[in-house]
Amino acid sequence: MKLFQCIKQNKYIKRTIHIIFLLATVAVIDLALGNLLENFYFKQKSGWLYRTTYALNETTADLVIIGSSRANHHYHPEVLSKNLNLTYYNAGRDGSYIFYHYAVIRSILKRYKPKVIIFDFIKTGFKPSQESYHRTAYLLPYYRSHPELRDIIETKSTFEKIKLLSRIYPYNSMLVTIAAGHPALHSTRDGDNKGFIPLLDKWNEPLVSYKASPCYDFDKKEVSIYESILSDCKKSGIQLYVVVSPYYYKHESPDCSVVEARKIAAKYNVPFFDFGENQYFLDKPYLFDDSYHLNENGARVFSAQLVEAIKQEESKTYAFQSNLDQ
Amino acid sequence: MAFTSFNFLIFFPLVLILYWLTPGKYRYITLLIASYFFYINVKPVLALVLFGVSAAAWGFALLMSGTRNEKKRRTYFLVNIIIVLLPLVFFKYFSAINNALLKYLTEIRLNWPLPEMRFILPIGISFYTFMALGYAIDVYNDELKAERNPGIIGLFISFFPLILSGPIERAGNMLPQFRKAQSPDFALIAKGLQLILWGYFMKLVVADRIGIYVTSVYSHVEHHNGTSLLFASMLYPFQLYADLGGYSLIAIGCSNILGYKIIPNFNRPFFAPTMAEFWRRWHMSLITWLTDYVYTPLSFALRKYKVWGIVCALLLTFLLSGIWHGATMTFLMWGLMQGIFLSAEALLNQRKSIIEKKYSLEKKRWYIVAGIVFTFLMFSSSMVFSRAATFHDAMVVYNKIFTEHGPLFVGSPSTMIYLGCGLILLLLKDFLDEFYPHKIKLFDNDNTIVRTMSYSAIIIIILLIGVFDSSQFIYFQF
Amino acid sequence: MQEREIAEKLEASFRKVFNMNTLEIKREMTANDIDKWDSLTHMLLISEIEDTFEIRFKLKELNRMKNVGDMIDLISEKLQ
Numbered sequence: 028m029k030l031f032q033c034i035k036q037n038k039y040i041k042r043t044i045h046i047i048f049l050l051a052t053v054a055v056i057d058l059a060l061g062n063l064l065e066n067f068y069f070k071q072k073s074g075w076l077y078r079t080t081y082a083l084n085e086t087t088a089d090l091v092i093i094g095s096s097r098a099n100h101h102y103h104p105e106v107l108s109k110n111l112n113l114t115y116y117n118a119g120r121d122g123s124y125i126f127y128h129y130a131v132i133r134s135i136l137k138r139y140k141p142k143v144i145i146f147d148f149i150k151t152g153f154k155p156s157q158e159s160y161h162r163t164a165y166l167l168p169y170y171r172s173h174p175e176l177r178d179i180i181e182t183k184s185t186f187e188k189i190k191l192l193s194r195i196y197p198y199n200s201m202l203v204t205i206a207a208g209h210p211a212l213h214s215t216r217d218g219d220n221k222g223f224i225p226l227l228d229k230w231n232e233p234l235v236s237y238k239a240s241p242c243y244d245f246d247k248k249e250v251s252i253y254e255s256i257l258s259d260c261k262k263s264g265i266q267l268y269v270v271v272s273p274y275y276y277k278h279e280s281p282d283c284s285v286v287e288a289r290k291i292a293a294k295y296n297v298p299f300f301d302f303g304e305n306q307y308f309l310d311k312p313y314l315f316d317d318s319y320h321l322n323e324n325g326a327r328v329f330s331a332q333l334v335e336a337i338k339q340e341e342s343k344t345y346a347f348q349s350n351l352d353q
Numbered sequence: 354m355a356f357t358s359f360n361f362l363i364f365f366p367l368v369l370i371l372y373w374l375t376p377g378k379y380r381y382i383t384l385l386i387a388s389y390f391f392y393i394n395v396k397p398v399l400a401l402v403l404f405g406v407s408a409a410a411w412g413f414a415l416l417m418s419g420t421r422n423e424k425k426r427r428t429y430f431l432v433n434i435i436i437v438l439l440p441l442v443f444f445k446y447f448s449a450i451n452n453a454l455l456k457y458l459t460e461i462r463l464n465w466p467l468p469e470m471r472f473i474l475p476i477g478i479s480f481y482t483f484m485a486l487g488y489a490i491d492v493y494n495d496e497l498k499a500e501r502n503p504g505i506i507g508l509f510i511s512f513f514p515l516i517l518s519g520p521i522e523r524a525g526n527m528l529p530q531f532r533k534a535q536s537p538d539f540a541l542i543a544k545g546l547q548l549i550l551w552g553y554f555m556k557l558v559v560a561d562r563i564g565i566y567v568t569s570v571y572s573h574v575e576h577h578n579g580t581s582l583l584f585a586s587m588l589y590p591f592q593l594y595a596d597l598g599g600y601s602l603i604a605i606g607c608s609n610i611l612g613y614k615i616i617p618n619f620n621r622p623f624f625a626p627t628m629a630e631f632w633r634r635w636h637m638s639l640i641t642w643l644t645d646y647v648y649t650p651l652s653f654a655l656r657k658y659k660v661w662g663i664v665c666a667l668l669l670t671f672l673l674s675g676i677w678h679g680a681t682m683t684f685l686m687w688g689l690m691q692g693i694f695l696s697a698e699a700l701l702n703q704r705k706s707i708i709e710k711k712y713s714l715e716k717k718r719w720y721i722v723a724g725i726v727f728t729f730l731m732f733s734s735s736m737v738f739s740r741a742a743t744f745h746d747a748m749v750v751y752n753k754i755f756t757e758h759g760p761l762f763v764g765s766p767s768t769m770i771y772l773g774c775g776l777i778l779l780l781l782k783d784f785l786d787e788f789y790p791h792k793i794k795l796f797d798n799d800n801t802i803v804r805t806m807s808y809s810a811i812i813i814i815i816l817l818i819g820v821f822d823s824s825q826f827i828y829f830q831f
Numbered sequence: 832m833q834e835r836e837i838a839e840k841l842e843a844s845f846r847k848v849f850n851m852n853t854l855e856i857k858r859e860m861t862a863n864d865i866d867k868w869d870s871l872t873h874m875l876l877i878s879e880i881e882d883t884f885e886i887r888f889k890l891k892e893l894n895r896m897k898n899v900g901d902m903i904d905l906i907s908e909k910l911q
Contacts, residue, residue, distance in 0.1 A: 038539060045801060052809045060813065122824075161822035184822070186359040195816040200825055202817055203767035494891055629871060644870050653890050656878040663874060699871050703850060706867070 061194020064205060068168055068198060071208035073216045075120060076168075076201065082118035082222070083134040083169060089113040091135060092222075093128045094147030096121040100320050101272040102145060104221045106330035111337065113142055117222030124159035125152065129252045130166050130179045136263050137175055143266045145333075146256060150274065150303060153245040153253070153284040160184065167197035182248065225323035226316035230275060234309060235318065239280035245287060253288065257295040268337060271301045273308035273329055275318040298340045300333065307332075354394045355517070356603045357556060364391065365607060368513075372611060377534025381508050384531075384611070391513040392477070402440045403481065403511055409436040410485040411506040414492040414499040430493045437489065441482040449680040477516040479677060483642055485510050488524040490646055497525055505531050514607040518600050520618040520638035527613070535612030545609025547796045547808075548602040554811050555599025557819035559775040563592035565825055566772060567740070569764055574746045578759035582750050589740050590733045591776055594622060597636065616641075621783045626724030628694045628731060639677075643670050663699055668692035683738045683747060690735040768825070771818040778814075832910050837884075837903050844879045848872060858900030884910065 071077040082091075090113040092102045098119025108115040118131050128146065135141060163183040166173075170180050170191055181187050190196050198205065208216070260267040269292050271285055285303060292299040308314060314325030321329055354360050368387045375383040393400045413433035417426050488509070491497040500506050509527050510516075570577050570585035577585075601618035608615045618638050625631035632640050648670040655662030668689065675688020714720040741747035763769055785793055795807035842856045849867040862868040868876070880902070881887055886909040896902045 042539060045805070048801070049805050049808055052805050053812050056809055056813050057816065060817075158823050161824040164822065164824040184359065186363075190359070190821075193816055195813065199816065199821060200767065200771065200818055203770050494894070496894065629869065633869075648870065649874075649893065650890055652874040653877070653893065656874045656881075659875060659878060662878075663871060666874075667871075695871075702871075706850065 057193050057195050061196075061198070064195065064198040064201070065168065067205045067209060068201065070210060071205070072210055073218065074204065074208045076204060076208060078118070078219065078222055079120060079131075079165060080169075082116065082131050083173065084138075086116040086118070086135070086222075087114075087139055087141075088116035088221075089142040090115045090145070091141050091143075092117040092119055092145050092147065093131055094119045095123050095128075095149060097149060097272050097320060098145075098147035099222070099224050100226050100316070100322075101147065101326050101329055102223065102333075103323070103326040103330040104223045106327055107334065110331070110334040111143065115221050115223075117219075119147065119222070120165065122162055123165060124156075124162050125249050125252050125256075126159065126163045126179055126182060127165055129256055130163075130169075130176050132256055132259065133175055133179070134169075134173060136259060136265075140263055140265060143268070144260055145268045145270055148269050148271050148285070148288050150271070150278075150282040151284050153249050153287060154243055155246040155249075159246070159249065164199075167191070167199075168201075170197060223326075225326065226320055227322060228316045229322060230312045230315040230317055232312070232318070234312070235276040237276065237278045239278065242283040245284070250287070250291070254291060254295075257292065257297050261295055261297070267297050268340075269297055269299045270333065271303040273302045273305055273315075273321060273325070275309070275312060275315045277304045277309060298337075300336050302329065302332070354391060356600060357553070360394075369610065373537070377536070380534060381531050382504060384513075385504055385508045385511065388508065388511040388513040388516065392511060392516060399478075402478070404507075406437050406440060406482065406485050407507045407510045408503070409433060410488055410510060411500070411503045414489060414506075415501065417489075417492055418499040426493065430489065433489045434486065437482060437485045441478050444478060446680045477518070480519045480521055481510050481516055483521050483639075483677075484515075484524075487521075487642060487646060491524055497528075500524075500528055502532075512608075514604040514611075515615070518597065518604065520601055520604065520616055521642050522615060522638065523642075526616065530613045538612060541609045541612065541614070545606040548606030548609065550606075550808060550811055551796075552599040552602030552604075552606060553819075554775075554815055555595040555602065555779060557599075557815055557821070558771075559779050560592050560595035560599055561820035562768065562772045562775055562818070562825075563588050563595065565768055565820065566764060567592055570762060571740055571742070571746075571750075574741070574749050574753075577753075577762055579753035579755065579757040580759055581762035583754045584761055586737050586740070586750065586754070587733050588772075589736050590623070590729070591779075593736070594619065594635075595775075595779060601638075621787050623729055623780075624725055624783070624787045625728050626721055628691075628698050628728055631728050631732060632691075632695065639674070643674055647673060660700060664696040667695050667699070671695070678739065682744045683741055686744065686747070687735055687738040690738065694731050694735070775814075775818065832907070834903060834907060837906050837910075840883055841880065841899070841903060841906070844876065844883050848876045848879050856899050858898065858903065860899045861897065880906070886910065 068076060069080060071080070090107060090111060092098050092115075096119065099117060099121060100119070102117060102119075104115045104117065107113070118135075120127065132144065132146075135144075160183050163180055166176055166180045167183075169176055184190075206212075257267065257269075269288060271288075282303070285301065289299045289301065302308065308321075308325070308329070311325075314321055314328060316322040316325075354364065364387075368383075371387070372380055372383050389400055389403075392403055410433065413429050413436075416429045417433070420426060420429075488497070488506070492499050505528060508531055509522075509524060512522075512527070515522055567585045567589050570581050574582065598619040605615045605617065616638055618636060620634040620637065622631055622634040625634050648666055651669055652663055652666035655665055658665070669692075671688045671692035672685065673688070674691065675684045675686070678684045678687070709715050737750050738744075738747050741750055794803075796804065798804050798807070838856070842854065845856055845865075846852055846854050849865065849872065851865075851867065854865070862873070877888060877893070884906055886906065888905075888909075892905060896905055
């Protein structure tokens with residue numbers, strides 16, 4: 028009793044206890060809410076959060092498409108699946124960057140070996156930007172369950188490990204999306220076709236041609252991640268194709284990231300297809316949804332042309348191999 | 354290092370520990386070192402500018418008070434002003450002046466391309482320059498005795514909680530506090546922590562979330578319709594309030610924890626029923642600075658012109674305010690609009706009070722509400738200039754708001770929901786504080802549990818929907 | 832001039848500038864006590880006082896006048 032009185036009277040101790048009480052309360056609520064959010068996050072059966080989970084944890088498709096929104100909207104499942112005779116999954120995600128792409132590949136390779144991976148590379152892919160690091164946030168919910176992804180996730184920022192002490196933090200700003208993704212409500216979401224999302228508008232603005240821009244210094248981390256993608260696939264015996272899909276605008280000088288990516292691909296003997304400023308597409312705005320994405324028709328046409336390019340590449344290799352055998 | 358970077362969350366507690374470990378008399382030295390460390394993290398070179406300005410302020414103040422010769426004092430004063438203002442003018446307005454000069458030279462066919470120098474605007478220079486100027490003017494006017502200790506002046510100008518974005522403090526308020534050895538004031542520390550918590554809420558949950566929407570609309574004014582532009586324009590004042598207001602609370606709170614009392618910067622501005630009242634509640638440290646050091650001398654010099662003298666002083670003061678905010682046409686226009694609104698109010702004041710008396714409007718609720726709404730509309734309409742990238746963009750916005758209507762751009766539904774929740778919470782608190790103060794006590798409730806739950810709730814809300822990085826950006830595809 | 836006379840004339844100036852016919856001023860009053868007295872109207876008041884008493888203030892002196900009482904004292908000083 029006397030000790031209690033003493034504590035009550037001593038200002039320093041009283042304040043310290045208050046602060047500890049506060050921290051403990053926050054920790055308990057954080058743990059409880061965090062668990063709740065995690066639970067509902069992984070209960071989802073549709074939407075882009077679910078598709079990331081599916082790509083990382085479940086897909087066993089022979090052909091996997093990796094990339095950003097461009098990957099998600101440009102590579103048509105029917106065309107590619109039928110003509111390449113492979114099961115298909117599209118793991119492209121809007122607003123994702125190369126750290127995310129590498130994480131998906133790593134997760135997949137840990138579980139199984141797809142036959143083919145198509146990696147959609149974007150112009151300015153190696154341009155330094157804060158956003159490419161910040162968008163690694165997409166992977167935060169998988170930090171605990173995917174130890175193989177932890178070093179990639181930690182590139183997001185210097186103190187990511189400390190931030191991850193909070194259980195709510197990985198689900199920051201996902202509250203509404205998670206709630207809307209509750210299985211009871213998921214029928215309200217648009218379905219996807221094996222991960223592929225078709226775009227339906229038709230673009231009809233004039234073609235914009237941008238002046239030549241000077242080359243920029245590459246983000247070294249991003250270049251090294253790109254090399255890791257190429258080497259990891261090579262080591263696992265997976266056929267990787269790096270593709271730059273069509274844009275509805277052009278630059279007067281070639282994008283230096285694309286140039287560099289092609290060089291590195293050649294080093295690893297990985298086929299590199301550049302449809303970025305393919306004249307066939309620059310003449311046809313109606314194949315585009317906006318200046319940056321193909322619509323569904325455009326996706327069909329582009330996918331068909333890509334199949335042709337792949338088949339030509341395969342026959343070259345085959346011919347080379349048979350020449351070697353003789 | 355911004356307050357919202359994780360680095361600061363590590364820096365500040367470390368400084369606190371060092372601060373309390375330092376014996377009282379020398380604590381200002383610890384703070385001085387910490388402040389320069391804080392500032393050097395931006396760029397070492399910029400700290401030199403800061404040092405130069407501080408040295409000039411300290412030295413010339415001593416010279417001024419060391420002589421009774423009026424002419425000498427005047428000279429020291431003028432040189433002081435020029436040296437202190439020089440970096441600000443140079444960094445902020447160099448490119449504007451450079452471009453204007455270049456244009457002129459090209460027109461008269463004397464085309465000597467000046468080197469294209471790109472300078473990073475030293476963060477905080479607008480703020481600490483004004484603080485140094487205020488000190489110089491106060492000493493010149495014999496309001497204040499010159500400080501002999503260069504460390505104290507150095508600390509006053511570089512004090513890290515205030516240096517980046519204010520509040521713009523006065524030497525008269527800060528120097529005595531820096532000289533005294535502070536002992537821990539628990540009430541002040543608790544208040545400081547509350548302010549910091551609410552400041553982070555305002556910045557991370559409200560300001561940065563609104564910012565995502567406003568940016569996605571304002572960066573493509575050509576492609577959005579008038580409805581979306583109107584909505585974004587009306588949201589922008591709230592973003593600014595939550596941003597600068599929140600930041601100021603963090604600054605004041607950190608200072609409180611260190612034991613210093615700082616002037617407030619915002620006082621629930623959106624409940625002001627007139628523009629005049631608005632400017633007594635918005636960015637108060639800047640306005641009182643401008644009032645004391647620019648408007649008062651100006652209106653005093655022009656007082657024989659009665660109301661027109663006041664109008665002129667108002668216009669010039671707000672023009673200066675515009676320029677202080679930015680070196681572009683848009684900020685000038687913004688400042689001008691403020692001056693015009695206030696002048697109009699001043700000119701119509703007599704007639705207004707006659708009508709108000711006649712119908713005893715002042716107490717009527719609807720009249721007050723109408724005043725609040727009208728004031729808000731005036732302010733947000735002028736903010737279009739401060740937000741738009743160019744003068745042309747601002748004109749496009751005004752035009753479209755009146756001519757081109759259509760479906761509201763939503764972008765990302767979750768952004769709107771989080772935005773709404775945060776803003777409602779903020780406005781609710783302000784509303785209660787304004788009209789029913791002390792009715793509902795949460796942060797300052799006597800019961801420890803209520804207090805703890807309130808603090809926890811805000812922390813959890815920040816974790817849930819605060820904007821921590823740029824991964825929240827909405828892509829607007831057009 | 833006696834202080835009372837100064838106070839009376841001062842009150843008349845206040846009433847004129849702020850358009851408040853029944854205003855009564857006291858020595859302790861500051862701008863906070865009178866609704867219409869703010870930074871916008873302050874200079875009008877100063878100018879009116881200068882005209883009424885035929886004196887000229889200096890800028891430095893403005894800061895010395897923290898309330899009505901200070902005003903009366905300063906005016907009284909200047910009239911001597």
